[in-house]
Amino acid sequence: MRKGTCFACLLLLSGALAGQSRFVRFDHLNLDDGLSQGSVYAILQDRMGFLWFGTQDGLNKYDGYDFTVYRHDKYDSGSISDNCIYSLFEDRDGYLWIGTLSGGLNRFDPRTRRFKSFRYAANDPRGLTSNLVTSIWQDRKGTVWVGTDNGLNRLERDGFVSYFKGGPSYAGKRVNCIYEDSKGTLWVGTTTGLYRYDTLTASFVAHKLSAKKTNTDDHIMALHESGAGVLYIGTHGDGLFAGTMVSGELPEFRQIVLEGPELDEVSSIVSDPEGNLWIGFHEEGLVRWSPQTGEQLHLRANPVQFTSLSNDRVSSLAFDSFGNLWVGTLNGINKLNLINRKFSFYQNRPGIQGDIANSVFAIAKDPEGNIWTGTRGGLFRMDKKGNIREYLHGTSASRRADAIRSIYCVSNASHYTLWIGTEQGTLETLDPTTGKFRSFVVDPKWRENPIYVIRTDPNGTFWLGTLEGLYSVETTTMRIRHHDWQDSARAGTRRKEIRSIEVDNDGTLWIGTRGAGLLHYDPHRDAFRSFVHNPADSFSISSNVIASISIDAKENVLWIGTASGFNRFVPAEGRFYSYTERDGLPNDVVYGVLPDNDGVLWLSTNNGIVRFDPKSETFRRYDASDGLQGTEFNAGAYHKSVDGELFFGGINGYNSFYPNAIRDNALKPDVVLTGFKVFNEDYDLPKAPEYTDTIRLSHRDDVFSFEFSALHLTAPQKNQYAYKLEGFDQNWTSTQRRFATYTNLDPGKYTFRVKASNNDGVWNDTGLTVVILIEPPFWSTWWFYAICSLVVFTLIFAAYRMRIARIYP
Numbered sequence: 001m002r003k004g005t006c007f008a009c010l011l012l013l014s015g016a017l018a019g020q021s022r023f024v025r026f027d028h029l030n031l032d033d034g035l036s037q038g039s040v041y042a043i044l045q046d047r048m049g050f051l052w053f054g055t056q057d058g059l060n061k062y063d064g065y066d067f068t069v070y071r072h073d074k075y076d077s078g079s080i081s082d083n084c085i086y087s088l089f090e091d092r093d094g095y096l097w098i099g100t101l102s103g104g105l106n107r108f109d110p111r112t113r114r115f116k117s118f119r120y121a122a123n124d125p126r127g128l129t130s131n132l133v134t135s136i137w138q139d140r141k142g143t144v145w146v147g148t149d150n151g152l153n154r155l156e157r158d159g160f161v162s163y164f165k166g167g168p169s170y171a172g173k174r175v176n177c178i179y180e181d182s183k184g185t186l187w188v189g190t191t192t193g194l195y196r197y198d199t200l201t202a203s204f205v206a207h208k209l210s211a212k213k214t215n216t217d218d219h220i221m222a223l224h225e226s227g228a229g230v231l232y233i234g235t236h237g238d239g240l241f242a243g244t245m246v247s248g249e250l251p252e253f254r255q256i257v258l259e260g261p262e263l264d265e266v267s268s269i270v271s272d273p274e275g276n277l278w279i280g281f282h283e284e285g286l287v288r289w290s291p292q293t294g295e296q297l298h299l300r301a302n303p304v305q306f307t308s309l310s311n312d313r314v315s316s317l318a319f320d321s322f323g324n325l326w327v328g329t330l331n332g333i334n335k336l337n338l339i340n341r342k343f344s345f346y347q348n349r350p351g352i353q354g355d356i357a358n359s360v361f362a363i364a365k366d367p368e369g370n371i372w373t374g375t376r377g378g379l380f381r382m383d384k385k386g387n388i389r390e391y392l393h394g395t396s397a398s399r400r401a402d403a404i405r406s407i408y409c410v411s412n413a414s415h416y417t418l419w420i421g422t423e424q425g426t427l428e429t430l431d432p433t434t435g436k437f438r439s440f441v442v443d444p445k446w447r448e449n450p451i452y453v454i455r456t457d458p459n460g461t462f463w464l465g466t467l468e469g470l471y472s473v474e475t476t477t478m479r480i481r482h483h484d485w486q487d488s489a490r491a492g493t494r495r496k497e498i499r500s501i502e503v504d505n506d507g508t509l510w511i512g513t514r515g516a517g518l519l520h521y522d523p524h525r526d527a528f529r530s531f532v533h534n535p536a537d538s539f540s541i542s543s544n545v546i547a548s549i550s551i552d553a554k555e556n557v558l559w560i561g562t563a564s565g566f567n568r569f570v571p572a573e574g575r576f577y578s579y580t581e582r583d584g585l586p587n588d589v590v591y592g593v594l595p596d597n598d599g600v601l602w603l604s605t606n607n608g609i610v611r612f613d614p615k616s617e618t619f620r621r622y623d624a625s626d627g628l629q630g631t632e633f634n635a636g637a638y639h640k641s642v643d644g645e646l647f648f649g650g651i652n653g654y655n656s657f658y659p660n661a662i663r664d665n666a667l668k669p670d671v672v673l674t675g676f677k678v679f680n681e682d683y684d685l686p687k688a689p690e691y692t693d694t695i696r697l698s699h700r701d702d703v704f705s706f707e708f709s710a711l712h713l714t715a716p717q718k719n720q721y722a723y724k725l726e727g728f729d730q731n732w733t734s735t736q737r738r739f740a741t742y743t744n745l746d747p748g749k750y751t752f753r754v755k756a757s758n759n760d761g762v763w764n765d766t767g768l769t770v771v772i773l774i775e776p777p778f779w780s781t782w783w784f785y786a787i788c789s790l791v792v793f794t795l796i797f798a799a800y801r802m803r804i805a806r807i808y809p
Helices: 003-012 782-807
Strands: 027-029 040-045 051-055 058-062 067-070 085-090 096-100 105-109 114-118 133-138 144-148 151-156 159-163 175-180 186-190 193-198 203-207 220-225 230-235 240-244 253-256 266-271 277-281 286-289 296-299 314-319 324-329 332-337 344-346 360-365 371-375 378-382 388-391 407-414 417-422 426-431 436-441 451-456 462-466 469-474 479-483 498-503 509-513 518-522 527-531 546-552 557-562 565-570 575-579 590-595 601-605 608-613 618-622 633-640 646-650 653-657 671-678 694-697 703-710 720-726 733-735 739-743 748-757 763-774
Touching (some): 040 324, 040 332, 051 085, 144 175, 230 266, 378 407, 417 462, 469 498, 509 546, 601 646, 671 748, 703 720, 703 763
Parallel strands (some): 040 085, 133 175, 175 220, 360 407, 360 633, 407 451, 498 546, 590 633
Antiparallel strands (some): 040 051, 051 058, 085 096, 096 105, 220 230, 230 240, 266 277, 314 324, 371 378, 417 426, 426 436, 451 462, 462 469, 498 509, 518 527, 557 565, 601 608, 633 646, 671 703, 703 739
16 A cells, blocks of 8 residues: 555645634444444554554444454354454555454454454463553564453563463453554553553563652553654543654653543544644544644534544544545444545534535625625624634614524625625625725615625726626616616517626626526617527527526637537627536536636536546546535535636535646546455455455356445445456446446456546556456367367277178187
């Protein structure tokens, strides 16, 4: 596995989580996904890339898609000795060591899939000191150390050497953790203190964490050394301690005081490449703490947030080789993706699923860096520190909870004054410095005339798109005028609803309507021209329902998002060129269109965010696994800031990103064989599938199938595959399925190859290779032909001799 490469990629994306610190989102695995039981006490990734989870009811092996569960079988001496798994460790030879609740120590050979157990025996002085194994470690010399609830054991060829073992009149020490630091010092944490192994005396020396306490008062639960050489000690009752490791000197430990009550029962510790410490607690969830800045993020289970931590009792933590943090709790597995979140994700009311304040219809970023969002629940502002303030829009007389209605558009184009369009049809202005609102009724003829879009032209005139058509606002006098386009254009509909407006360089307006197509308005001549869909004309606009318009003045084209495809309009030709799902567009409903600074277009749809390259005419889709608020976005909720940051809002919050900062995951996945079946039954291979490179079959085995997996666990549902059976297939078969079936092949030698990509389409072209040898029936073998030839020759020769004998008796 390529851990170094992955961590380098993670460093390149450092700070990504900090940008989303209020909106951390976990993926979950539980019994519905195949996990054998919900209490996850131990997590390990082996050298092949599989993840292993120890639970109360079985050992689980995970390939990113499926779980393989190992349980005790009393009729099989090679099965695991107990189902409750407390600890896991992989040694330098690839063997997996498993500590159990009551079955002692197990060594698992992943090649043969067999277990060997080591148990406590009362009359064996060289045996394991207890069947409850809490921790396992292999030091740099290759020695395996085993912690139990009755002391520490060192494995040797003829048995175990024990330390801290109890006697008839006293109890042994419970060993909770074992760790070897970067200097080669072995540390052991017990319920009665911290110990260091002295190689000169071959004995353990006690260390106090605090001068105010005795060593036996220290209840040690976790040990971990960071990349900076700091040894961290997690305790039960006194929280976190740290000691800097200096060559030739023993560390002095200091207590780390974390913000928040009851953060004193540490269960597990890991660190990321940025140097942040991730600390699991017995009852208080998960904390990310920065030793450099002291910044702290406390993550807890939230019953109304389905993407929160699943349970506050964290029992195990582990990073995989792709930068994902895996969290074991009493309610299943949690995965936090720290490397593949390409988009920052925000919510006005964090974590509250379905809250109307998180359904975003409008976004604007002001010159101070504040982000303003219009929602079904009013207007919100988030400052650069992530602090969120809610504004009850309207005049002072109407700012009541029962007066809050949806905000459909927000514009900050007028000298720090915020312009706001409401569902009622009032135009609101807000002075952010004073917090004062002013309210203007756009058209008193209409009881409700929602304002969907606000744009300004070079002359400073504001243009409003509403349910009842187009309005202009002279900002100096606040004179509002209605421009009735149906009097000057034949639209074929009575609908006047306007959803998008863009101002061209010449001051003319391009207007997108909901049902009446595209309009071009010249304010100088007060003249409209309409463009509508014509089923008989393939060069007409693809839909009359238009959600967004983007003008490319350099190329003199318009890019238009509609309810039925994405359109490129060339005004000089009067032609529209449409792109739909048939052309690779992931979804035909295009809500927002924004150009980045390189001319690439970004689209929000009902199937994620899409990157469109106009030069190659190719689409690239992003979804929730990349950090999006969800799959479905909202009309009107798109914005490009002055510094090039793009924003898109949807039904569950909003996303922001700088296009040039988006990087694909460069790590190629390892591809392994996970199963082989004949006639849809598991075939008895001499070795585990992932270690198998050659399979021999009989000619009778004429229906067989391969199962395979790309061990890239970031977003496995997006991994892609291509396979080919050399000697039979002429071309590669591309698929997202993980199996391939073949029937009625002729005897001979074949080579099965699989290559795979990660979630960002980066391929491992070397992939997996398995040789298939199909033995011919005996009547088709050379030796059968030889025997038959010999028999025929013998018969001919015998007949010849008999004939000669008759002629010459």
